[in-house]
Amino acid sequence: MAILHRITALLGSARWLSPLLFLFAWEAGSRSGLIPERTLAAPSKVLSTLLGMAVSGELVDNLWVSFLRIAIGLAIGVTIGVALALVAGLSRQGEVAVDPLMQINRTIPTLALTPLFIVWFGIGETPKIALIAFASIFPVYLNLYSGIRGVDLRLLEGARSFGLSRAEQIFHVILPGALPSLLVGLRYSLSVSILVLVVAEQINASAGLGYLINNARDFMRTDIIVVCLMIYAVLGLAADALVRAVESRALVWRPSIVSQ
Amino acid sequence: MDARSTGYSRVAPPQFQTAQLQKAQPVVRLRDFTRRFGDNTIISGLDLDIAPGEFVTLLGRSGSGKTTLLRTLAGLDPTLGQDVTVPASRAVVFQDARLLPWKKVWRNVALGLRDGDVRARAEGALREVGLGHRLDAWPLTLSGGEAQRVALARALVREPSLLLLDEPFAALDALTRLRMHELVLSLWTRHRPAVMMVTHDVDEAIALADRIVLLDEGRIVTQERIEAPRGERSHVARGLRSRLLSALGGHVAESPSPAEIIALHAGGFA
Numbered sequence: 001m002a003i004l005h006r007i008t009a010l011l012g013s014a015r016w017l018s019p020l021l022f023l024f025a026w027e028a029g030s031r032s033g034l035i036p037e038r039t040l041a042a043p044s045k046v047l048s049t050l051l052g053m054a055v056s057g058e059l060v061d062n063l064w065v066s067f068l069r070i071a072i073g074l075a076i077g078v079t080i081g082v083a084l085a086l087v088a089g090l091s092r093q094g095e096v097a098v099d100p101l102m103q104i105n106r107t108i109p110t111l112a113l114t115p116l117f118i119v120w121f122g123i124g125e126t127p128k129i130a131l132i133a134f135a136s137i138f139p140v141y142l143n144l145y146s147g148i149r150g151v152d153l154r155l156l157e158g159a160r161s162f163g164l165s166r167a168e169q170i171f172h173v174i175l176p177g178a179l180p181s182l183l184v185g186l187r188y189s190l191s192v193s194i195l196v197l198v199v200a201e202q203i204n205a206s207a208g209l210g211y212l213i214n215n216a217r218d219f220m221r222t223d224i225i226v227v228c229l230m231i232y233a234v235l236g237l238a239a240d241a242l243v244r245a246v247e248s249r250a251l252v253w254r255p256s257i258v259s260q
Numbered sequence: 261m262d263a264r265s266t267g268y269s270r271v272a273p274p275q276f277q278t279a280q281l282q283k284a285q286p287v288v289r290l291r292d293f294t295r296r297f298g299d300n301t302i303i304s305g306l307d308l309d310i311a312p313g314e315f316v317t318l319l320g321r322s323g324s325g326k327t328t329l330l331r332t333l334a335g336l337d338p339t340l341g342q343d344v345t346v347p348a349s350r351a352v353v354f355q356d357a358r359l360l361p362w363k364k365v366w367r368n369v370a371l372g373l374r375d376g377d378v379r380a381r382a383e384g385a386l387r388e389v390g391l392g393h394r395l396d397a398w399p400l401t402l403s404g405g406e407a408q409r410v411a412l413a414r415a416l417v418r419e420p421s422l423l424l425l426d427e428p429f430a431a432l433d434a435l436t437r438l439r440m441h442e443l444v445l446s447l448w449t450r451h452r453p454a455v456m457m458v459t460h461d462v463d464e465a466i467a468l469a470d471r472i473v474l475l476d477e478g479r480i481v482t483q484e485r486i487e488a489p490r491g492e493r494s495h496v497a498r499g500l501r502s503r504l505l506s507a508l509g510g511h512v513a514e515s516p517s518p519a520e521i522i523a524l525h526a527g528g529f530a
Binding site for chain 1: 334335336351352354356358360361362363364371372398399400401414418
């Protein structure tokens with residue numbers, strides 16, 4: 001009885017059950033010939049391809065290339081975004097100088113810049129990194145800027161009443177107060193950078209995940225395409241987990257809204 | 261001393277105390293102070309002296325200019341060329357505690373302190389308000405009363421010569437408020453800063469103050485000096501209360517409650 005009870009309890013909250021059933025259906029469809037391989041490879045085939053690519057080092061090498069593009073692009077973009085947001089957020093003149101330009105630029109869809117960047121930077125690594133950098137500036141800028149401006153004025157006044165200098169007010173009140181917004185911006189930047197990576201890597205790449213996908217398309221290797229799609233999904237999840245980890249460290253002072 | 265305040269004094273002052281107060285230079289001195297926002301005159305032609313160690317409560321209706329006056333004394337508003345003297349060492353406790361939620365309690369108290377063992381000083385101040393066990397707590401986990409005690413500790417750790425309290429207990433429940441009164445009085449007796457407390461609660465003012473200043477439409481309407489020791493004020497409270505309330509333009513309906521509140525303060529801070 002107890003075992004039966006435990007099984008029903010387990011199934012009752014089993015969120016993994018429906019994806020698993022989906023995989024089984026997919027596999028059965030492929031095995032029975034209902035889904036031809038050139039449309040979509042079977043999960044088992046995808047898994048063996050994944051293992052094969054991992055063992056041969058093909059996957060790791062290309063993933064590393066893509067990872068570097070994201071890392072460098074993000075580092076540049078986030079740095080610029082943070083710097084501009086500090087300038088615009090902390091000074092009236094800075095706001096007048098920076099904010100209108102940023103508001104105009106952010107309306108440009110980043111991917112529409114691809115042709116221009118190719119003309120400027122050629123087809124090497126530079127346009128890919130530049131696209132990622134450009135796209136990741138805005139989420140960070142917009143969120144940090146509004147975070148700085150949204151800092152509780154009463155707290156600022158309290159700090160002022162204790163004789164804190166402007167620099168101390170920025171360090172102790174404004175920046176910590178804007179940190180949650182910065183982290184939201186960072187999360188957006190990460191997901192945007194992965195999105196841009198997918199497109200940027202289609203520009204005449206000779207390595208990277210996009211290159212793998214392009215190649216696989218030419219040979220109609222749906223298994224490799226699915227593997228790459230999985231990798232993109234995992235990258236997105238990993239990026240989110242990274243920001244969550246940073247958040248739980250940096251925002252420990254927040255009482256958890258959802259009780260454990 | 262401000263001549264007017266002695267004029268309104270009802271109870272004969274003990275001689276030595278008045279002499280002491282008169283000898284010392286006032287820590288706060290305002291002459292013909294006026295504050296406008298656009299065409300709106302908030303405070304006009306105000307004279308105010310506060311002696312070192314004096315406990316003044318500022319009473320008035322909403323919009324009477326209480327908070328504006330307090331902000332001026334706190335140095336939060338500009339005083340452009342007016343005759344305003346306030347001490348350099350002053351501290352404010354606001355109605356909302358205004359603790360930085362991202363700093364632990366003791367760091368909030370230590371905010372802006374530069375010399376000496378900052379942690380030890382913050383710790384000492386927090387022990388004094390009875391929060392020695394919550395040094396490393398996050399402000400958002402404190403109750404309203406605890407947060408306000410931290411705010412008091414944060415103000416007192418600076419050893420201010422002027423302590424400004426802006427309706428600090430308005431948001432607390434009645435019992436917590438009475439405990440806070442006791443605490444404020446005991447801290448005041450120990451550290452002896454001049455205190456200016458803004459309140460709209462007549463009983464609170466009577467229970468705590470050396471002098472009550474009543475503000476209406478930006479002018480001092482009346483001042484009352486209370487010489488009876490705290491805790492033995494029930495006999496003056498009734499008369500004071502009705503005078504203050506009628507000066508405020510309120511209807512005076514005597515109930516036994518003010519005497520009870522004052523009785524709760526008996527025993528300790530005389």
